[in-house]
Amino acid sequence: MKFALGRRWPLILLAVVLLGAFAFAMFRTGPLAPIRVTVHTVADGTVTPSLFGIGTVEAQRSYAIGPTAAGRLLSVEADVGDTVIAGQVLGRLDPVDLNARIAALDASLARAGNAVIAAQAQQRDAAAKAKVTAIEAKRYDTLADQKFVSPSAVEARAQANTSARAAVDAAAASVAAAQDDLTRLQAEREALVAQQRNLTLVAPVDGVITARQAEPGNTVVAGQAVLQMIDPSSLWVRTRIDQNRAAGLAEGLDARIELRSHAGDAHMGKVVRVELLSDPVTEERIARVRCDRAFKEGSVGEMAEVTISLPPSDAGPIVPNAALRHINGEKGVWRITEGKPRFVPVSTGAESLDGNIRILNGLSSGDTVVVHAERPLKDGARIKPVEVITGLKR
Template sequence: MKPSANIQRRFLLGAMALALLGALAWVALRTGPLAPVNVQTTQVTQGRVSPEVFGIGQVEARRSWMVGPTTPGRVLAVKVDVGDVVAPGQALAEMDAVDLDQRLAALDASLARGQSGRAAAQAQLADAQAKHALAQANLKRNEDLARQNFISAGALEARTQEMASANAGLQSAMANLDATAQDINRIRAERAALAEQRGSLKLVAPAAAIVSSRDAEAGSTVVAGQAVVKLIDPSSLWVKLRVDQGRSAGLAPGLVARIALRSRPGESFAGKVARVEPLADAVTEERLAQVAFDVVPPGISVGEMAEVTLQLQPTEEGLLLPNAALQSFEGSSGVWLLKDGALTFVALQVGANSLDGMVQVIPVEADALSHGDTVVMYSAKALSADTRIQVVEQLQGAAK
């Protein structure tokens, strides 16, 4: 082989080796472990945050009634059905009276007998009073005669004894009359109680309401306090809201609410927080509140799920960032500031945030961050101050 051909071959091989090394270096620097980290950036803005509290609840009735008997018994009839609108005092159901009517008749007879006994006692009292008056007059007459020595001492003692007997008879008649009056009062009280019990067997509506449940049928035996019919006031519907305790700061009565019902997708109803429960749910770690509708929507159901958004008071003017831009570095929360191609971690104090992902921040060091600065929002890998980066418009898989 000629010397010139060997030189050409060696030169060609060297060129190919250099090209291969260059390609490997380019791959390592662009797509390998030494490649810059792709980041997506955002701008620091100035403004106010309108914090919102979100929670899920269910529709309940503020005013409801469980209508049932006050004594055990058997249901005689149920006169309403689920969904019926009832007026105050309207009959809902009736319990079987069993022997109450007969007991009332027996007490009426006892009352009549007591009144007859009272009449007899009054007659006995009148007779005792007449005897007492006669004995008193005889005693006075004999006392006058005894002073004039017209009668003996024995005769006067007999009249005195007659007077004492008349006094005892009068007292007995008066006591007997009082006893008959007490018996009559007792019978009347027993009859009134039994009549009240008889009247309670007719179950009536305490207010204008809708029948929400029919829990017993004719022939069923129920105990005292068991509901036969359940009622709700349709104008008192509200949402029992559950809010995560960690996101419940600012929850208070009077907050404006937007209510989205599961049965009305795409619609929103206005309301307000009527009450915040003093006791939280320790198991689910949630706070409870009652949210009332400004106008109760027609046709909603008790127990229906609802999503509620509460509007809190806007904050003061401050620096705003997307919540996604916040990173944790060396135990501090903050953002990576991009200035002149270099990364600097700026520690921040996080303030209020809104449901759209914006959060109000305050730099730990004054003037470390200002309006218009560029910060990293998403990065393909964890960052450090000496990380090489490449800014892209959109990271693959990053939220839009």
């Protein structure tokens, strides 16, 4: 009996050791072990919030160059990529019979000018005759007072004077009509000359040709673009900002522009316009951002990453955004009190792109909060602060 019991002692001892090892594993690394967490000590500071958006490079001032009347292209004297200056000839249209019509009007203008001269001469002649008849009528009035001439002779001279004055009025009307005819012909000629000028396509400003949409021999209609050009000094970035994060977006804010073709090469600029209309499909607001210096690289239509700096927040408690939790529809953090986590509701303010967020109430400087935990926490759970949680599944 004693011999059998002696042989069981090693087995009992082994069982006790195994049971102890299992209990140790359960309380140190198993489900009963303290939950490993990383912590952060709350400190007062300021947050500089930013807005991030994706945009495309566009030209604020672009021009479609074409005729104002239908015609056939004789020549196109610029191509895509050409740099042009204001007033430079870019193309010409066939004038057809326009030059002949202008020549005909020139002849009509010469004839109308001669008609004005003739009418003015007739007016002067009529005025001279009226002056003579007026003198004679006055003299006959004097002779009639002295009984040297008969009343019928006085009446005849008065009638002659009246007719002469009517002739003066008629001559004046003829001069006015001739001048009106001359003015009409001059206006018609100016209209044809303006139409002739419109047959020459010129650059309205200094710029760069971006599209050529017709070739010599093509027939174009009024308003059709033959060439398109932009003012390269007016380039800006049409930026889309998520509406959920667009609070504070306003004109005049500083911005950082990074073209996709020049990653890491930042251009500083400003928000020059915030569009009144948002995109209801993508739920984004539209902002126009202009660079402080003209783009010397990149291309119109190129993608760009834009970071807009908002005014910094006031000083107060700052925590990492990763420390925030949503439990039962309430936003808060796990604050460590006497070594135990306690869920504390908080109100948040400005947030920076590097993950820091301003706490408006609920925390004070010096508080310790949980940033990451290897398992979901509960109030009063056993925790073990560590520097890094290895093997954490995200």
